[in-house]
Amino acid sequence: MEMLVSLAPIILMFVIFYFLLIRPQQKRQRQVQEMQNNLQKGDEVITIGGFHGKIHSLDESTIVLLTENGTKLTYDRSAVREVKQN
Numbered sequence: 001m002e003m004l005v006s007l008a009p010i011i012l013m014f015v016i017f018y019f020l021l022i023r024p025q026q027k028r029q030r031q032v033q034e035m036q037n038n039l040q041k042g043d044e045v046i047t048i049g050g051f052h053g054k055i056h057s058l059d060e061s062t063i064v065l066l067t068e069n070g071t072k073l074t075y076d077r078s079a080v081r082e083v084k085q086n
Contacts, residue, residue, distance in 0.1 A: 036077045044084040
């Protein structure tokens with residue numbers, strides 16, 4: 001019993017660590033994965049590098065972005081940071 005009492009602060013620290021750091025990070029990763037899986041042709045997106053473009057075409061792992069001057073650039077789906085809201 002004394003051993004359990006002496007381990008309680010360490011266990012409590014791991015529980016707090018889980019709820020403050022690990023769980024929110026997993027939630028954010030799920031949201032990003034869902035957003036990247038729901039990309040559609042015509043969506044305006046921003047990449048992790050800050051590039052703004054419109055999705056011209058996409059497949060399983062890549063997307064082709066169209067710039068304002070008509071240039072097409074190919075990116076991995078994972079490079080999309082967010083979808084712009086119109």
